[in-house]
Amino acid sequence: MQIKLINKIIWVLIALIGAVAVCGIALNRGETINALWFITAALCVYAIAYRFYSAWLATKVLLVDETRATPAERLDNGRDFIPTNKWIVFGHHFAAIAGPGPLVGPTLAAQFGYLPGTLWILFGAVLGGCVQDMVTLFFSVRRNGRSLGQMARDEIGPVGGTAALIGTFAIMIILIAVLGLVVVNAMKHSPWATSTVAATIPIAMMVGFYMRHIRPGEVLEASVLGVVLLLLAVMSGGWIDHHPMLRVFFDHEGLTLAWWVIAYGFAAAIMPVWLLLAPRDYLSTFMKLGTILLLTVAIFTLHPQIKMPALTQFIDGTGPIFGGKLFPFVFITIACGAISGFHALISSGTTPKLLSNERDIRMIGYGGMLLESFVAIMALIAATVLDPGVFFAINSPAGVVGKEAAEAVSLITSWGFPVTVEQMKTLASNMGEASLFARTGGAPSLAVGMASIFGSLFGKGLLAMWYHFAIMFEAIFILTTLDAGTRVGRFMLQDMLGNIWPKMAQTSWWPSVLISSALVVAGWGYFLYIGVIDPNGGVNILWPLFGIANQMLAAIALCVATSILVKSGRLNFAWVTGLPLLWLVVVTSTAAWEKIASSDIRVGFFAAANDMAAKLAAGTLMPEKATVAPQLIFNQHLDAWLTMFFVAVLWVVVLDMLWGVLQFYLGKAVLSSSEVAYQKSCID
Amino acid sequence: MSRLLKKFWGRVRQLSGDDAYERYLQHYMAHHDLKAEGEVEAPLTKEAFFKEWQDKKWTGIKRCC
Structure with missing residues (x-):
C-alpha cells in the first residue's frame, strides 16, 4: 500500500516537473533559455507517455499476450527467425530506424524558432510516431513478420498494397536525392570534408575484406580497425587541407561532387554487399551510436544556452531556408523526428522476426521511437545554440540572401539576427573551412553546433577537428542510407519489371542488375543534379517533397492499423491510430495543396515555374541563371505532378480503408483477418 | 563487477553479430541429433556461414532515413 502511494507521488512529481518544463519552454521570452529545460521536458514527457500511454496501448488496445508464441519461436530457423534478447532487438531496431532524418529535419525547422x-x-512522437511503430510491429508479429506492403494488401486490398509499394519506392528516390544533396553541400569547396568522406570508401572496403577473407566473421575486430582508420582519416584531412598540392584534388564545385556521388551510388548498388555496404554499415552504426552518446553527455554536462528565439517572424512563410507557413510546413519538415513512415518498414521487416515475447513490443516499438525523438531534440539543441545570425548565414541559400558576404550579413542583420562578415570569417577559419556562407542542407550548421558543444567540453583547440568529425559522422551514415536505399530500390524495381518480363526479376542476372540499378540511380541522380544547379539550394524543394512522401507512407501504415483495429471489433479504440492518421491526412494534403496551388513563388511549384518562365522571356534573368532556367522550370512542373501523385496515392488508400470499414459495419463481406492462430509459447 | 562487464561484452558481441556463428552452432546442435541415423548435413564452416549470414542480412530494407 505504502509503496503504491510512493509510486503515485513519484509519477505526480514527474508530471509536474514535465509540465513546468514544457510551460517554461513555451512561455520563455528572455534572450536565451537553458538547454536543460528541453532535456527535462523531453524526459518527463517520454517517461509519462511510456509508463501510461504505451502500457495502456499494450494491455487494452492491442491485447498483447505474453503466453502467445511469437514468429521467432514458432518459425525459429537460427537465421532470420531467431528468438532474441529484448535489449539486443532494441539495439538492432534503433540502429535501423535512426538515420540522418532526425538530425536534418529539426535543424531546418529551427528557422521558425525553437518552440514549434x-x-x-x-x-508528435508520443501520440503519433511511437504509436505507429508499436502497432505496426505488433500487427506484423501477429502475421509472421509480414511486411507493410503485404499487410496493406491482405487487410485493405490490392489497391492499398500497390499504393504502399509505389509509395515506398517513390520515397526512396526522393530520400536518397535529398541526402545526397546534404552530403554534396557539406563537401562543396571543402578539401578537408571531401577527402575525409572519400577516405571512408577504401576504409569500408578494407574492413569488408578483413571480415570476409582475413578473419571471417570477426565483426568487432574489423569494426575497431575501421573506426581507428576513420579517426585517422579525419586528422589527415586537416593535413591535406593545408597541403597546397593535395588540397586541389579535393577542392570541387557542387556539380562535380554530385556526379561523383551518382557514380558512387551506381557502383555501390552493383558491388557485392560484403565489400562496401555491410562494412560501411558497421562503421556507421558504431559512429552513430558513439556520437549520439557523446552529444548527450556533452549537452548534459554543458547544458548550453539556446540563443534562438521561441518563435521567429518566419512563421508567416517568408523564411530563407524554405518557404511556407508554420502550418503545415513545420510538420512536414521535422519528418522523422516525430513520425516517420519509413519506420513502419523496419517494424514490419527484421524486428518482428526476432522478438522472443510479445511483451517486448512495447519497449522496442514505442521505446525505440522515443529514443529517436530524443535524438531529434538534441539536434534541435545543437542547431539553436548557435547565434541565430550565424545559423541563418550558414543555412540560407545564396539565391535568397545574395552571393556576396556583405550583402548576406546585412540582410540577415536587418531581420533582427545580427551577424558580421568578421564573425563568419573567424568561425569558418576556426572550423577549418574557407567559408560557411550558404552551406544549406543542415549538415554544416549541425556540425558547427556540435563542434562548439564538443569544443567547450574538450577544449577549443580542436574545433576544426570536431567540425570535420561531425561532417564525417553525418556523411558516413548518409552514404550508408544511399547505398542501402539504392539497393532496395533496385530489388523493388526488378520485382516490378519482373511482372512485365519475368527474366528481369532474377536478382542475379547481370543485365537486369545493371539496368535496374542504372534506372534507380538515374531517378535520384536527376533530383540531386537539379538540386545542385538550383541557385536556391535545392533543399528548399527536395526536403518538403521528402517530408510529404514520408508522412504519406506513415499515413498508409496508420490506415493498415486502423483497418485491423476496426475489423477486429475495436472501433472504440480506433482513434488511437485514427486521430494521428487524420492529422497526417490534413497536414499532408494542406502541404501538397500549397506546394501545388500557392501563388507564392517560394512555396508553389507552378507559381515558381511561371515566374521563372516570365522572367526568362523578358530577359531579366542573370546569364548564369538563364542557362539553367529551362531545366528548373521543367523540374518545378515535375515536382508539382509528383506531389499530386503522392497525395492521390494517400487518398486512394484512405478511401479504400474507409470503404472497407463501412462494408464491415454494414455486415458485408470484408477481407478476413490474416492473423496467425494462437499457439502457446514454450519459452519460460 | 567482472560478471557485469562480461555480460555487457556478451551483449556487445551479440548486437554486432560477432558471436553469430557460435549461436548458429548452438542452434544447430540443439536441433540436429548428430548421432541419429540417416543423413544429417554437417554444420556450415565459419566462413561459409558468415557469407550466407551477411548476404541474407542485406536483402530487405535495413536502414531508414
Whole structure:
C-alpha cells in the first residue's frame, strides 16, 4: 500500500516537473533559455507517455499476450527467425530506424524558432510516431513478420498494397536525392570534408575484406580497425587541407561532387554487399551510436544556452531556408523526428522476426521511437545554440540572401539576427573551412553546433577537428542510407519489371542488375543534379517533397492499423491510430495543396515555374541563371505532378480503408483477418 | 563487477553479430541429433556461414532515413 502511494507521488512529481518544463519552454521570452529545460521536458514527457500511454496501448488496445508464441519461436530457423534478447532487438531496431532524418529535419525547422519544432518532436512522437511503430510491429508479429506492403494488401486490398509499394519506392528516390544533396553541400569547396568522406570508401572496403577473407566473421575486430582508420582519416584531412598540392584534388564545385556521388551510388548498388555496404554499415552504426552518446553527455554536462528565439517572424512563410507557413510546413519538415513512415518498414521487416515475447513490443516499438525523438531534440539543441545570425548565414541559400558576404550579413542583420562578415570569417577559419556562407542542407550548421558543444567540453583547440568529425559522422551514415536505399530500390524495381518480363526479376542476372540499378540511380541522380544547379539550394524543394512522401507512407501504415483495429471489433479504440492518421491526412494534403496551388513563388511549384518562365522571356534573368532556367522550370512542373501523385496515392488508400470499414459495419463481406492462430509459447 | 562487464561484452558481441556463428552452432546442435541415423548435413564452416549470414542480412530494407 505504502509503496503504491510512493509510486503515485513519484509519477505526480514527474508530471509536474514535465509540465513546468514544457510551460517554461513555451512561455520563455528572455534572450536565451537553458538547454536543460528541453532535456527535462523531453524526459518527463517520454517517461509519462511510456509508463501510461504505451502500457495502456499494450494491455487494452492491442491485447498483447505474453503466453502467445511469437514468429521467432514458432518459425525459429537460427537465421532470420531467431528468438532474441529484448535489449539486443532494441539495439538492432534503433540502429535501423535512426538515420540522418532526425538530425536534418529539426535543424531546418529551427528557422521558425525553437518552440514549434520542440513541441511537435515531443507530442508528435508520443501520440503519433511511437504509436505507429508499436502497432505496426505488433500487427506484423501477429502475421509472421509480414511486411507493410503485404499487410496493406491482405487487410485493405490490392489497391492499398500497390499504393504502399509505389509509395515506398517513390520515397526512396526522393530520400536518397535529398541526402545526397546534404552530403554534396557539406563537401562543396571543402578539401578537408571531401577527402575525409572519400577516405571512408577504401576504409569500408578494407574492413569488408578483413571480415570476409582475413578473419571471417570477426565483426568487432574489423569494426575497431575501421573506426581507428576513420579517426585517422579525419586528422589527415586537416593535413591535406593545408597541403597546397593535395588540397586541389579535393577542392570541387557542387556539380562535380554530385556526379561523383551518382557514380558512387551506381557502383555501390552493383558491388557485392560484403565489400562496401555491410562494412560501411558497421562503421556507421558504431559512429552513430558513439556520437549520439557523446552529444548527450556533452549537452548534459554543458547544458548550453539556446540563443534562438521561441518563435521567429518566419512563421508567416517568408523564411530563407524554405518557404511556407508554420502550418503545415513545420510538420512536414521535422519528418522523422516525430513520425516517420519509413519506420513502419523496419517494424514490419527484421524486428518482428526476432522478438522472443510479445511483451517486448512495447519497449522496442514505442521505446525505440522515443529514443529517436530524443535524438531529434538534441539536434534541435545543437542547431539553436548557435547565434541565430550565424545559423541563418550558414543555412540560407545564396539565391535568397545574395552571393556576396556583405550583402548576406546585412540582410540577415536587418531581420533582427545580427551577424558580421568578421564573425563568419573567424568561425569558418576556426572550423577549418574557407567559408560557411550558404552551406544549406543542415549538415554544416549541425556540425558547427556540435563542434562548439564538443569544443567547450574538450577544449577549443580542436574545433576544426570536431567540425570535420561531425561532417564525417553525418556523411558516413548518409552514404550508408544511399547505398542501402539504392539497393532496395533496385530489388523493388526488378520485382516490378519482373511482372512485365519475368527474366528481369532474377536478382542475379547481370543485365537486369545493371539496368535496374542504372534506372534507380538515374531517378535520384536527376533530383540531386537539379538540386545542385538550383541557385536556391535545392533543399528548399527536395526536403518538403521528402517530408510529404514520408508522412504519406506513415499515413498508409496508420490506415493498415486502423483497418485491423476496426475489423477486429475495436472501433472504440480506433482513434488511437485514427486521430494521428487524420492529422497526417490534413497536414499532408494542406502541404501538397500549397506546394501545388500557392501563388507564392517560394512555396508553389507552378507559381515558381511561371515566374521563372516570365522572367526568362523578358530577359531579366542573370546569364548564369538563364542557362539553367529551362531545366528548373521543367523540374518545378515535375515536382508539382509528383506531389499530386503522392497525395492521390494517400487518398486512394484512405478511401479504400474507409470503404472497407463501412462494408464491415454494414455486415458485408470484408477481407478476413490474416492473423496467425494462437499457439502457446514454450519459452519460460 | 567482472560478471557485469562480461555480460555487457556478451551483449556487445551479440548486437554486432560477432558471436553469430557460435549461436548458429548452438542452434544447430540443439536441433540436429548428430548421432541419429540417416543423413544429417554437417554444420556450415565459419566462413561459409558468415557469407550466407551477411548476404541474407542485406536483402530487405535495413536502414531508414
